[in-house]
Amino acid sequence: MMAARGARAPTSEQSWLEAAQAFIQETLCPAGKESSVQLTQLVIDCVKTAWLSQARNQGFILPLSYSFVSVQDLRTYQRLPCCSHLSWSSSAYQAWAQEAGPGGAPLPRERLLLLGTLTDLSGDLEQECKNGSLYVRDNTGILGCELIDLDLSWLGHLFLFPSWSYLPPARWNSSGEGHLELWGAPMPVFPLTVSPGPTTPIPVVYPEMASRLLRHRSKFRFVHPNLAGKLVRLSALVNSHRKTYFVLSLGSSSPAVSHVSIVVQVPAQLVWHHALWPGRSYVLTELRVSGICGHRYRVWTTSPSSQLLPLKPECVRELELELEGPVLEADPKLLPVPISSQDWTGKKGLIRNSRLLSYTGMVTSVLNEPAGLYELDGQLGLCLAYQQFHSFRRVVRPGACLELQDVHLLQSVGGGTKRPVLAPCLGGAVQVRGFSRQKPKTQSSHQAHGASLYEQLVWEHQLGLPLYLWASKALEELACKLCPHVLRHHQFLQHSRPGNPGLGLQLLAPTLDILALPDSPIRNAQKEILEEPHHCPLQKYIRLQTPCSFPTLATLKEEGQSRAWASFDPKALLPLPEASHLPSCQLNHRLAWSWLRLLPSAFHPAQVLVGVLVASSQKGCLQLRDQSGSLPCLPLTKHSEPITDPRLTGCLVRTERFQLIVERDVRSNFPSWRELSMAGFIQKQQARVYVQFFLDGALILSVPRPFLRSATRSGHSQAEPTHPDGLHMGQSRLFLLYHKEALIKRNFCAPPGASLEAPQPTLSFHVSGSWLGGTQRKEGTGWGPLEPQGDEKKNQKVLLIFLGSSVRWFEFLHPGQVYRLVAPGPLTPALFKEGGSSCISQRPLELAGYASCLTVQDEWTLELERCQDIPDVLGIEKALPESSMTDFLSGNFTDSLVSFSAEILSRTLCEPLPAPLWTKPGSPGAARKCVKLTVALETADCGSLPHLCVYIEDPHLPPPLGLLPGARVYFKQLEKRVSSPSLPHIYLAELLQGRQAPFQATASCHIVSVFSLQLLWVCAHCTSLCLQGRCTHQGPTCPTQTSVSQANIRLLVEDGTAEAVVTCRDHHVAAALGLCPTEWTSLLECVRVPGRVALHFTGPGAQLESSAKIDEPLTLFLWTLCTSLSVLRPILLSFELERKPSKILPLEPPRLQRFQCGDFPLLTRVNPRLQLSCLSIQEQEHPSSLGAFAPSH
Ligand SMILES: [Zn+2]
């Protein structure tokens, strides 16, 4: 703050006058001239006059609290916006400040006296420096200024400015100049000489005659008429092709008569733009007719000697001219100009026309200053981007009053813009009619940059207004996502140059390319202003459907979560026939994991995924990051392969094709299926959200390096290269990766010198591979020759351990690929040879055949190497062990590890599994969490798809991203534990034929007889039997008295090749009995009272066991049903083997069995009975002819 606010008391009149004198001498006296006593006196008189104009100031002759300020002092010391009002009392200022407008602080008041010459000359040179701008100049410098009602006679005169505000340069203003807003009329220091009016009336022509004169130029070539009329139109001040000009149109008071346009392009006359008011009448003297380059028609232009005078009727007379020919000959410029129609064809019904109008209003908000977007009167949008609006930027802020002439009003432009938008084209002027009383708000970075990019969108990319407004919003959205941590604002909103497009534009380009009208004509300023009918980019528009949005990753995550929970429906997850038989614990298990996939089209507008791809050095996973946070991601290459190139880290990814995956984990205690619609039984729910996308359809942009590091390695400053010249030094060695272990927490002993705290399991992984050649040194940008190795045949097998922040390489390392391990910094001999730093003892390594073991240091990096560059890789690759699927499915597969590719069919949280499988020695009785995947193998040689179950247990939980139903996954070196083949259609006898038989299959067979049937009700909580709906459990009573029904049936089926005993459970029993759901429900209801009904049949004759009471109606009904043709019928059975085939054969040899065929007993050798579990039963549409042994009745 430069003003001497508190200095009032000690300042005497005398010292004030002395200071004034010194100031005037130095600042205002014309340079090189001697001190002018007269000037000093005139200035002080002028200050006094202004000061004393306020009655309450009469007590003091001089404004002692005010000090003089020079232009240079303002520019140098005044860093904050301020205003000064010489004659105002404090209460007058308070009242003025009260009306500063909504939501803004008023400009603070300084007590400063400003004097200077008002001029339109920016430099010392003449003419060339005039571009229509106004300045205040004193001996110390010059400052741009704005003045609302300029009187042209003021130019070049010295003034005292009693009321003004000063705004120091804004951040975007690279020229670093502040500017003045001059309130009210300035007070001349020297009395202005009033020029006497012309002695004789000026001869003038009126617009109508002027139009006709244009067409008779040959005759009146040498007539330079004066033109009089009312200002009906004023264009913007246009700068194109290094020429600045504007066009004004004069008309008569009667609107019926056409107006005539005058081009003003003489530099000294450009300042008229400040003085012209539409609606006022003027005389323009000494006009000339001039052709316009590239156009057929001619216009009036001013000559260097032309003058702009206010029209006073008493001072003019009409010039008499005699013109022949028709009065209203078609003017070539009135010919309709065809609008480039090809752009709009096919969209005819959608085209809207904007309205041209004039509007005066107050700016209430700045929406996006670099983009020229403001709010007017709290309800209208204002877009200045279609004008060259640089000069307005400093004035247009909340509180400023603007008059818009011939501005386009566009309503419902769409694209997310709700309110109507006013947008002036070059044909209409924007004039400041009142300065803002508000202090400009401090700009945030994104509000300060990007002006030239926005200009590019309008002037080069020719965006229409709806699309421009959307693009501006999208750029703001993207800047908020990415700046300033990923990129600085000025980088993001950089102007695009050919070959070097700015990042912001690159992210928008895919959308703009689709939506921008092709071949939009390049704007021609002269045509836009002069041509009639009017044609400009704002005239016609099509409502824009919001093409897409760029949500922050945090928003995307939240949205995904909220949708996942909104759509979580236990009833939908558990279809009824099955759910109704599930006891509580199984029911809740089945609900424990579910997932939702959201595609971009599920959002309105569609979402575009944008973020920086980083590999987390804490978790090892890949993430997309933006300002709002990070989202785990699974990028895949074209062929669904994982990514291998570490150079992708730090790249900006943009994709419209992605899947947002939400995995729901729910802990619930639903007593039974009946309560599934009640939310109260959900105890805990959490969601894991991540994205999957293909790199192929994505836009991958590299980000300038300095910002990358801070984004990827926040909190890992120790990983930065410590050597200043480390970038130019380094060594590397190639290796071929054989095998990668999972990324899990492992126990590592603390490295020597580490703290003595108990060792914590550390997230880590290791890979095994083979060195390819020796170490190489960095030479320039490449790598030097291989360092010779001692022994060529030496074992090159190496184990690399990744822990700490080097787990970030996990996602990029894949078997079969060749990588270059790079250690930056000065050379360390034998760096890649020994495993000195490793904590793994040497002995097990030797046993495993490793020559060395290395811990990968944090600052080391990995590069993917192209295999074809390395000659001996292919040979080695063939030597990698490969497991055959055929071997795997058969029992003689000796290796317990297996790799295969498969499609995931289902994923469930595992039910407690048989103890031998899951309880290892040392972890007694652990009922651990486990994820079960059912997968279909992809094999080339097998027509059917064998099915497998894959179990994932701790410490591999939670499972890796993307293990979802429908996904094709390559499982690498899984431990083979459980396998169960397929659903091909087979003959039952095939199951007896050996090891290649599938575990799951479908067969067309016939139900020969029923062995047993049991229907019961059990407690949903403890699964004890329920009698009359009450739990029979001894001991503490169960919390709920909910019971579920259960059922099982054992059937004998045969298909002509073999027979099998099939066990069906629960709802499959209904299918086996051929009952429809209502029949099944009522049957179960009948069982509720006895609690349990069991029937045992003694064999093919279907005799009831003596224990059963056949006289009971329910038992009798069931017996009848089980022996009737409605049960004993052909079916299509899907099953799985209850026992592995290897356990069936050869343990049970064929045995002899007696059959009763009519009256003849038959003895025949039959194979052992297969034991099958029913997966589903369907009715045979065409009864199988294989049912040769159908029982006869
Ligand atoms: Zn227009």
Ligand SMILES: [Zn+2]
């Ligand atoms: Zn119970």
